[in-house]
Amino acid sequence: MTKIGIIGGSGLDDPGILKDATELTVTTPYGSPTSPLTIGRLDGVETVILARHGRQHQYSPTEVNSRANIQALKDQSVSHIIATTACGSLREEIDRGHFVILDQFIDFTRHRLTTFHDSFADGAGHTAMAEPFDPDLRRILFQTARELKLPVHENGTVVTIEGPRFSTKAESRMFRLWGADVINMSIAPEAALANEAGIPYAAIAMSTDYDCWKEDEAPVSWDEILTVFNENADKVRKLLIQTIPRIQGERR
Numbered sequence: 226m227t228k229i230g231i232i233g234g235s236g237l238d239d240p241g242i243l244k245d246a247t248e249l250t251v252t253t254p255y256g257s258p259t260s261p262l263t264i265g266r267l268d269g270v271e272t273v274i275l276a277r278h279g280r281q282h283q284y285s286p287t288e289v290n291s292r293a294n295i296q297a298l299k300d301q302s303v304s305h306i307i308a309t310t311a312c313g314s315l316r317e318e319i320d321r322g323h324f325v326i327l328d329q330f331i332d333f334t335r336h337r338l339t340t341f342h343d344s345f346a347d348g349a350g351h352t353a354m355a356e357p358f359d360p361d362l363r364r365i366l367f368q369t370a371r372e373l374k375l376p377v378h379e380n381g382t383v384v385t386i387e388g389p390r391f392s393t394k395a396e397s398r399m400f401r402l403w404g405a406d407v408i409n410m411s412i413a414p415e416a417a418l419a420n421e422a423g424i425p426y427a428a429i430a431m432s433t434d435y436d437c438w439k440e441d442e443a444p445v446s447w448d449e450i451l452t453v454f455n456e457n458a459d460k461v462r463k464l465l466i467q468t469i470p471r472i473q474g475e476r477r
Contacts, residue, residue: 260275270472277411295415306426312325312432330358359427383407384408412430434450
């Protein structure tokens with residue numbers, strides 16, 4: 226059975242896209258997820274939405290309980306997870322408002338709990354992470370975005386920093402040298418945990434700014450990020466609405 230989990234980044238957790246929606250408050254062995262679960266149907270497909278930073282964006286990146294979020298979706302027996310996130314661009318060709326279907330991550334966080342394997346008392350747990358984003362989900366997302374005529378990049382490496390501060394210029398230049406294409410504060414720990422949980426996971430990253438590496442622009446501000454974000458959030462919702470029925474169609 227296809228059942229889709231959506232982890233919405235800031236403002237991309239709209240429960241209004243679901244029909245017959247109900248709200249469920251849950252807990253897990255790792256604590257409570259960052260929001261109640263909204264459960265309903267999207268074009269006939271069972272769907273569960275979770276707000277990564279809370280309904281009022283009250284959780285900082287470090288505070289997000291990614292273990293509880295992934296476990297809560299696993300407990301609901303989701304078959305796939307699609308995540309959305311705002312990001313900064315580290316490449317000239319990834320402009321503001323562009324979308325990137327991520328295929329790799331670099332985890333530069335420092336204070337996150339990024340594994341379910343706290344102990345090896347019951348056996349070692351080393352999860353393969355060579356391809357952290359599910360190829361089939363990525364393909365469907367990319368094809369759908371192209372059909373919707375969205376400015377989309379088929380792949381990209383995200384570096385996830387701890388936050389909540391933005392990068393220094395030196396850090397931003399370093400991440401570019403490392404091969405990162407975009408930067409955010411959430412995806413790497415979440416993707417790692419989804420892989421440990423055995424749930425196919427993909428992420429749509431929306432570029433809102435050029436971080437601070439670009440010398441011909443002023444450093445990024447939160448207000449500027451919100452402006453670009455609000456202008457493009459509806460496009461992300463349309464992409465989700467069109468993509469989710471296709472996932473079910475391919476599983477039949």
